[in-house]
Amino acid sequence: MAPRLKLFIPLLLFAAMAVFLFRGLSLDPQELPSALLDRPLPSFSLPALGQERTLQREDLLGEPALLNVWATWCVACRVEHPYLRQLADSGVPIYGVNYKDEDADAARWLGELGNPYRFNIADRDGSLGLDLGVYGAPETYLLDADGVIRYRHVGVVDERVWQTILQPRYQQLLGGDAP
Amino acid sequence: MSQVLRLLGAVLVLVALPVSAVIETYEFSDPALEERYQVLSAELRCPKCQNQNIADSNAPISRDLRNVLHQQLEAGASDDEILDYMVARYGEFVRYRPRFDGATAVLWLAPALLVLAGLAVALLSLRGRRRQQSPESAELSAAERRRLQELLEKTERDA
Numbered sequence: 001m002a003p004r005l006k007l008f009i010p011l012l013l014f015a016a017m018a019v020f021l022f023r024g025l026s027l028d029p030q031e032l033p034s035a036l037l038d039r040p041l042p043s044f045s046l047p048a049l050g051q052e053r054t055l056q057r058e059d060l061l062g063e064p065a066l067l068n069v070w071a072t073w074c075v076a077c078r079v080e081h082p083y084l085r086q087l088a089d090s091g092v093p094i095y096g097v098n099y100k101d102e103d104a105d106a107a108r109w110l111g112e113l114g115n116p117y118r119f120n121i122a123d124r125d126g127s128l129g130l131d132l133g134v135y136g137a138p139e140t141y142l143l144d145a146d147g148v149i150r151y152r153h154v155g156v157v158d159e160r161v162w163q164t165i166l167q168p169r170y171q172q173l174l175g176g177d178a179p
Numbered sequence: 180m181s182q183v184l185r186l187l188g189a190v191l192v193l194v195a196l197p198v199s200a201v202i203e204t205y206e207f208s209d210p211a212l213e214e215r216y217q218v219l220s221a222e223l224r225c226p227k228c229q230n231q232n233i234a235d236s237n238a239p240i241s242r243d244l245r246n247v248l249h250q251q252l253e254a255g256a257s258d259d260e261i262l263d264y265m266v267a268r269y270g271e272f273v274r275y276r277p278r279f280d281g282a283t284a285v286l287w288l289a290p291a292l293l294v295l296a297g298l299a300v301a302l303l304s305l306r307g308r309r310r311q312q313s314p315e316s317a318e319l320s321a322a323e324r325r326r327l328q329e330l331l332e333k334t335e336r337d338a
Binding site: 029030032033034035036100126130131132133134135136 | 226227239240243247266267269270272
């Protein structure tokens, strides 16, 4: 290599590093892809919140739906709650996992703030949460009609998250059902 | 007196530090299990806090994972079974020493490659520098040695 060209090596190294660092700016290290992506929802057998029945994996099948992990001790869950009600009103099926919570607190919460959930799985000791790989509420899983996990969103679901991330995938799942 | 107090204070600070590291204790039926517990809890990474292992982390999820770890160790699970269980739920992310595969190859190989690249650069630049130096031998020739001897003897005589 000509000695003159060698002088450009530091510049090239800098450029390569700048590209990587710039990419890093738009990555969120808190956002981990679920280990269960494209895998079936783990099976479980847990009581329903406020009902005398036992829920199983099969109860969530049949149509694409959201599975929302929440708890009364989770501040961000309160933030997303009104938007979940809005989604439920527009016809999106939402199931809840009441994660490591007291049944009485959860029932009071739903009574005061409204109930967007078709039903709630009472995961008192967090066993379903563990099988799902939940590491912090709120988390929202997108399930297809066969109960396969298609997406996981960690954090608040608001209008922006729904419209840019969840809704396109949800529509795709709906479209897959139609033909 | 104040010196004694200061010394006492310093000793107390040293003694107090390790206490904050203890989160909760588990009873093990076998000391070997406890040893494995320490190793595994140091290798498993807290999914929530990310830069802590579950042994250090105070996050609720870490407490849960320590509990699971304790249960599985007592139930006789092997290290691999426990790690597989964790990875199946939280991904390779949960291990500080992830398995070697396509996604982690860069992680495992980059340090060795960088060392090799560094060695290559060092060798090349060293060789380049040697070539620039005078091609003549650094050894003195017979004539030079004789002249040096003469000069030394001359200075000795003059002194």
